[in-house]
Amino acid sequence: MELLVLQVINGLILGMFYALMALGLSLILSLTRVINLAHGGFLVLGAYLALTISSVVGFWGALVLGPVLLAIIGFVAERFIIRPLYTRDPLDSLLLTFGLALVIEQLVRMIWGSIGLPFRIPDVLASSLFPGTSFFFITKYRAFIIVVALTAGLLLYLFLSRTRLGLYIRAAVQDRETLSALGTNVGRLYSLSFALGVFMAGLAGVLAAGQLGLNPTMGNTLLLPSFIALIIGGLGSLIGSFLGGLFIGVVTAIAGQYFPEISQFAAFLVLAVMLLIRPRGLFGQEGFLE
């Protein structure tokens, strides 16, 4: 029984990570209606950028600057690569982001090499928060991930609900034609929210690097559970995607305890069940993609 409780806590920690990724995906999906399969690629790029600049600004600097740099790249990518496809079939932008993911992976391989690279986390974070107890698995680093994920989620919420720019974005989600007719540059809002979503991916990338090390394919295995979290939480709902991420984390951890062989598959099982009984997800809006 104790082990189960520990696994649930463990799962929540893991889930924070997926929640962070799912937030970014949801943000991009809500406004631009783009299913960003390149999100994992951006995560990888963010991690590698952070590694490179960490030699100059250290871990903490890389944590802040890396995602910012990545967001700029995302902004530009949206403006010049993705935006031209908005008027076309949604499948076209899906294909594009899929291709973009492959290109980014290869680019990373070309610039930084195929071999995995180590990422040094600061010594202050490198040990357990409760050494010698049953909660040894809560390392300071993982606690740090929780803090970062919660902070990022909170800041995003505050941004969207309390700032003028956030207001514009929410208006655009609701009715972009009218907003555009009122004279707002909706295109710039698109780029901004894409950049914000990519910022989240970059943040997740830096955090993942400390946990897993860096390699060009790290985005793929992290992206899929995040997408599942997005769908389970509900399309069009940011809080839904956050909670969905936590849920997927717990499911994976519990499966890891009792049926390790299917621990990766467990999330898909949950997805299948959810699609059968409530396709819109836990907090999603009905008919979101129509």
Added chain:
Amino acid sequence: MKSKSYSRRDVIKLGAGAAALAATNGLFRFTQAQAGEGVKIGFVTSLSGVYAALGENEIRGGEMATDEINAAGGILGQPLELLVEDDTSTTDVGVQKLRKLIERDNVNYSVGAVSSGVSLALSQVANQFGRLHIVSGGHADSITGSDCKWNTFRIPTNGNMEANAIGQVLADKFGKNWYITTPDYAYGWSLQEAFTRVNAELGGTIVGADRLPLGTNDYSAVLLKVAQAKPDVFLVFQAGEDAIAILTQITQFGLDKEMAVAGGLQEWENIVALPETARIGWWTFEWYYRQPDVPEVADFVERYNGLYNANPTARSWFGYVAIHSIALAAEAAGSLDSVAVAKALEGLTLPPEIGLQPGTLSYRAGDHQLMDNVYVGEVRQGDEPDDIFQVERTVPASESALPVSETGCTISYPG
């Protein structure tokens, strides 16, 4: 958002376009290989995906060997060409690439891969086409066991050799209660089987065993279980990037302070990708660039550095030996026919400048396993940045390999 539905005309256009594109694949091959126009070896390994770093070094060794062979006049007077393809660390792509190499490029022989799953599939494809195939990277025991074939020869050590070599060392140093985590595929299962057998022979207990999917990046769930089970030795059989993830997490949790961490095979490429704090454990290597008691190694290392500005690893050595073995066997057979070369490979002894290990290495006739050494040792940082392994013992194959009768292998030649 406007929705576009595809008309039947569009589907037909798409289909025709795809078919045309596929057909042009053959058009760009203006030359057909004729007899006497050179020897071709197809090398299928991971250049992308989970095992990319390992595959890259295999190719480097192979290309170095190819250049040396051509500088010495080629194979039976004919130039040697190495055709490299990427299996992306997946079986279906690997099989497709080998088929292409055999059917379209007419390779005489093939070499590959990193993953055992891919290796098994490649050896089967090569067998269908009657081509000699050298396994340069797969470690699953079945490759020279129940799945052995006349056309397949294997260079790396197998799970049983590794378990036999390191098992006793671990039991003596740390104890006999072991916990096993292994990747959930052929290689992982064979390692689990081998170490369980060795543990039983030593009179120990396996306190727990978990199979985890390839590509798992969070091991906290299973590490929690291991911490609760409190074994003497925690055996970690994850490979490639999974190894990096699990070792990083083991040290972050401080688990290495509670128990000995060890495993079967470990590779240089995995260790250098770890943060320094995670470079721990007792493992087996298959070759190491620092071997003061083997004089030819230093020269090899120097030449490799000259070409690639990096130190060679076991993977580089595999690729190097694979190509040279084919050349040596073809010369010995006096023919390029796969059956003749295979028969010449059986019992072939590698000259010291290719063997590059203590003792003399040869391919065992009964199962086609290269009788190479297992290097048992500890990962720790040495004086050079690349020196991350301290060899405690080199165990010769005569000690570590199962007798042919126990491998489950029977080789039968066609016709």
